[in-house]
Amino acid sequence: MANDSDTALLAVNLGTPDAPTAPAVRRYLAEFLGDPRVVAIPPLLWKPLLYGLILPLRGPRSAANYAKVWMDEGSPLLVHTRRLAAALQERLPDWRVLPAMRYGNPALRSILRELRASGVRRLVVLPLYPQYSTTTTASVADVVAEETQGMDVTLIEDYSSDPGWVAAVAGSIARYRSQHGAGKHLLFSFHGLPQRVADAGDPYPRRCLDSATAVAAALGLAPEQWSLAYQSRFGRERWLEPSTLDALDRLAASGVREVDVACPGFAVDCLETLEEVALGLAEHFESKGGRMAYIPCLNDAPAHADALAGLARCAVGSDG
Known part of the structure; x- marks a missing residue:
């Protein structure tokens, strides 16, 4: 931690295994799925x-x-999160900006302890989940609360409708479609959630709809030109609907042959976007006679870093 600032920003993502091996994945999943x-x-x-x-x-x-998606530098989620943190550091030169993972490495809990021991006075925690959920953001908040006694901490809980972030997502989609051609339909695919969690009051589905609606409006799309679905189901219980797979099947059955898919619930590309969507769902839609184009996440795009740096500054009431 070369920067001696007393203000730090943690860009916290979900996590990843250390290697694409069964033992490493089991260790990671044990921590992730062991979280109540x-x-x-x-x-x-x-x-x-x-x-x-x-x-x-x-x-x-x-x-x-x-x-299938591992990069030379490591897991896509970790590589892109590190690059995003570096871009944020450029925009916040007087702060310490560090990437952290809720599960796996670099471990959030360890980094919080190091920051506290090094005398950081003010801490901004930015979970890289634009849409708040008790299953993601609240889990980060749990660890932060346990490890930051005596520190001035601000947790950015949600930025699902932040104008800067919405503009960054819309701009990315517009550029992609301008360069590669626009599909007949734009499908927003968000990470799924068990229906019982939403029934218990989790605001995540509402926040996802808010994000998709805002981005679609920024793109000037009519209601029939876009839709929303949820991916990454696990287990046998009922999850939020429609599933992305079912949504693609319905589009194919209705005669739509070209679909663009964007995943604005993911700050950076990862297993769920690259393997599940860009590879698996694209192949599935092709088997239905269509063409599915995956629009990459914002990753470390300048507009993304600008928007998140703006959120961090606002969190502490600073323009610098």
Whole structure:
């Protein structure tokens, strides 16, 4: 931590395994799926199932998927998050800007302890989840609350309708469609959530709709030109609907042959966008006779870094 500023910004993402191998993936999933914010099943019931069935089965399968998208520098999520943090550091030269992961490395809890020990007075925590959910942002807040006693902490809980972020997403989509041609329909695909979580009051579905509506408006799209769906289902319980797979099937059945998919719930590209959407769902839609184009996440684009740096400055009431 070369910067000696007493103000720090943590750009916190979900996390990733250290390698595209079954043991590394099992370690990562054990931490991730062991969080009661993520799976709200009593540990006495959940732990035997997690360690006895889920991890042995999902570890090798997920490792194979990670291997499809792994970069020379490491996991796409970690690589892009580091690049985004570097872009934020350029815009906030008087701050310390660090990437952190809620699960895996670099571990959020360890970084918080280092910052506290080094005398950081003011801390801004930016979970890289534009849309608040108890399963994501609140889990980051739990760790922050446990590790930052005595520090001046601001948690940016949601930026689902922030004008700068909306403009960055809309601009990215518009540029992609200008360069590659626009599909007949734009589908916004957000990470899914069990329906019971939403029924318990989680505002995530509303925030996703707010984001999609704002971006579509910025793009000047008519209601019939776009729709919203949810990806990355897990387990047998009911999840938010429609699923991205079902949405694509319905579009194909209605005669739509060209679809663009954007994932504005993900700050940077990762397994869920690159393997699940750009590879898997594109292949599935092609099997239905169509063409699906995946529009990359904002990653470390200048407009993205500008918008997030603006959020951080506003969080502390600073223009500098």
